[in-house]
Amino acid sequence: MRTPSTAVLLAMLPHLRLLIPSGMRNAAIDVAAAKAQGLAVCGADSHPEPAVELTWVLILSVMRQLVPQANALREQGPWQQSVGRDLHGARLGLPGLGGIRQRVLRIGPAVGMQVSAWRPSLDAGHAEAAGVNLAASKQTPFSSETYWRRRIWATPPSATIAMPSARRSKASPPDCRTRRGACWTDADQATAAAR
Numbered sequence: 666m667r668t669p670s671t672a673v674l675l676a677m678l679p680h681l682r683l684l685i686p687s688g689m690r691n692a693a694i695d696v697a698a699a700k701a702q703g704l705a706v707c708g709a710d711s712h713p714e715p716a717v718e719l720t721w722v723l724i725l726s727v728m729r730q731l732v733p734q735a736n737a738l739r740e741q742g743p744w745q746q747s748v749g750r751d752l753h754g755a756r757l758g759l760p761g762l763g764g765i766r767q768r769v770l771r772i773g774p775a776v777g778m779q780v781s782a783w784r785p786s787l788d789a790g791h792a793e794a795a796g797v798n799l800a801a802s803k804q805t806p807f808s809s810e811t812y813w814r815r816r817i818w819a820t821p822p823s824a825t826i827a828m829p830s831a832r833r834s835k836a837s838p839p840d841c842r843t844r845r846g847a848c849w850t851d852a853d854q855a856t857a858a859a860r
Contacts, residue, residue, distance in 0.1 A: 672698035687711040717768045728752060753777030762787060762795050770797055 668674075670684060672695050681704060684694060689708040699706050726732055729749030738744040757773045759766045761784035773780045774796065782792060783800035792799035 668693065670694040670699070672701075675699055675702050675704065683707065685709055713765045713768055716765050717772075720769050721772055724752070724757075728755070755779070756781055758782075758800070759797070760784060762791065762797065767795060770795065 670693060675681065675695065675698050679702075681702075684699060684704060684706045685708070686694065687709050688711050691708070694706060696706055728751075730747050731749075733746060734744060737746060752773075754777060756779045757770070759770060759780065759782040762770070762782050766782070770780045770782070780797040781800045782795070782797045783802065787799060789799050
């Protein structure tokens with residue numbers, strides 16, 4: 666469940682009796698308002714493997730430009746417009762080392778990628794134990810060839826990486842997201858899309 670379930674929204678759904686988001690935490694739900702309305706809020710276990718697999722499908726697709734190539738082939742145009750970019754020697758930037766990110770980062774070195782991570786609470790010892798380079802600042806992941814993020818609603822907004830950091834990076838890295846979230850404002854996303 667990605668849509669914020671605020672008291673106002675819940676009040677507009679008087680026949681709703683149960684909310685079941687995937688995962689066991691979801692700050693998008695106003696639990697107090699749900700309880701006041703007599704709604705039951707449950708959580709359902711979710712597995713990390715699909716997010717990890719989808720992440721690597723997205724990374725490979727973006728780096729090798731698979732979608733434009735497939736579209737050109739389908740439209741009977743020149744099918745090989747580019748050979749794409751290699752993963753070997755490229756850097757994968759991660760905003761933190763949560764459970765799913767740790768699974769994602771294990772694949773990077775297998776294809777010859779360097780992995781960098783940054784989070785306010787991440788220290789050198791934890792980064793070394795995970796097998797990643799501790800980024801010098803929160804701007805470093807944006808200087809990566811590929812940047813992956815997966816926003817959880819419970820993530821404090823202060824821990825998100827601001828768009829100005831992306832504007833200062835050496836290039837616009839592919840932003841591979843497997844979960845929509847309010848990481849950036851709509852205005853920031855529009856600005857990034859216009860670059």
